[in-house]
Amino acid sequence: MAESNPTQPAGIDKEAIRAAARNLEDGPVTAGYKGDRTAVIKMLNEALATELVCVLRYKRHYYTVSGLQNGPIKAEFLEHAQQEQEHADALAERIVQLNGQPDFNPATLLDRSHAEYDASEDVQAMIRSNLIAERVAIESYRQMIEQIGDTDPTTRHLLIGIMAVEEEHADDMRDLLE
């Protein structure tokens, strides 16, 4: 028997790895995947709907906010809209990796979103609604990360990264509150 090598974890079974990798149609999902795939895909679709509503809300605010003094706020709204779009894209990609169907159906979007749309005309009302939506997003990502635990490290890693950006967004909106 070979001496244990401290640089290599014990108990890696090459035959088991190859067996778990056998089903090629499952793409990146191997037999060893520990997550509840259906539940994870459902969560990711809710997050996707939330991000898409956030894109629309920030775009609405970006295009309608006016006044010379509001230039920096306008720029912030645009940056957030673009980052929410990046989040939506990353979530849709992960859903497909997990052999799920990303739901972009506009007819049910708002219903499936955790955050709300907002068409305020006053800039401070816009900022407040964005701050609320960011806090909703943070809390919903926090719950998803908790539920996934260690069962799906890639999804967990993705959600932690997105949540950190939502925390920055919430902080940006708080800085703009009067």
Ligand SMILES: [Fe+2]
């Ligand atoms: Fe986002």
Ligand SMILES: [Fe+2]
């Ligand atoms: Fe955000």
